[in-house]
Amino acid sequence: MTPTSSLPLDDPPVPPIRRRPGGRTSRVREQVLDAVRAELGERGYDELTVEAVAARAGVHRATVYRRWRDVGGLLADVFEAASEDGWQPPDTGSLQGDLAALNHESQAALTAHPPIVAALIAASFRSEEAARGVRRLWEDRYARCEVIVGRAVLRGELSPGTDARRLLIAATAPLYHQLVLLRTPPHPDLPDQVARTAVLAASAGAFTG
């Protein structure tokens, strides 16, 4: 999971919920937001302008100004759009499998080229709109991931009193910490290792009571 793992980065995800697919307005929005992501990933926040986005999207810049006002408005809508998709966490049949798959997805997104997710996280240190957007999107993603814990409780892998949020944060934080803050290179074992640590901590009662 990343705050934007469900952005249409490579393959478009399942149809979004609140857009009217096929509507002209929604087509324009999709073009514009795709252009924001591409500009961010390739050129970074410092180069992000309404003009560049409009040109890349093939949309008149007056349209972009009218609907999104400025770069902050564009960024806010990128995060908004990411929350509207149909992303669901992996369902592999085990707690360890689900958490590891989630971490593999995050590591792939954080190390993708162009680095769109990394650029969005960086933007959240620059723009109040982006900071608000990223906060809301994390909240949305962690809320959706709680089903992983629910399923593990049903399978008898976890006790019913498990604090889902704390478990999910323990199972994902070290990956983000290393890739985003410490900036250590990605490692193929990292997603599984981090997941396994959280599962062992859960078995030892770390997330109950």
Add this chain to the structure above:
Amino acid sequence: MTPTSSLPLDDPPVPPIRRRPGGRTSRVREQVLDAVRAELGERGYDELTVEAVAARAGVHRATVYRRWRDVGGLLADVFEAASEDGWQPPDTGSLQGDLAALNHESQAALTAHPPIVAALIAASFRSEEAARGVRRLWEDRYARCEVIVGRAVLRGELSPGTDARRLLIAATAPLYHQLVLLRTPPHPDLPDQVARTAVLAASAGAFTG
């Protein structure tokens, strides 16, 4: 621990190793770096200029340009100075106590006013010099913290094969994740909770083999 928990934020730490205290050069450096930290914490990276730093430090700006060249050079030296201090991790007599104390220190630094540490982390998303500086400083801090694991092995709290770095990252990452990336408000229980989770994971064998 934070990458800059050992910066002279509130109270100056034990005398630094590589400066000559009392030397004019080292006095100027201290004044200038104090000014960089203060400017960053109060006004943020976007407002950081050599002129503002020189004025605040009471030093001629030609001196600053000659020695530090630009804002990137100033930031690099702030991180460099932080690595030169005598910071040592807490020694409380137990693994849980050491890790919790470390996390309390980090939470205090991350939520201090002015937010110098938070501003330095944010700067690392803006400036290549700051990114390199923060990477080196994290490495320095985690290396110094390995003594916590060594002491726990000597006390028989951990097995000798424990991977110190992985344990330390598990014991600190969720705090940074929540305060820096998710931007959730600090909570007084968080430092202990995060430490306890890592201790339980360690007891369950998460960091060996």
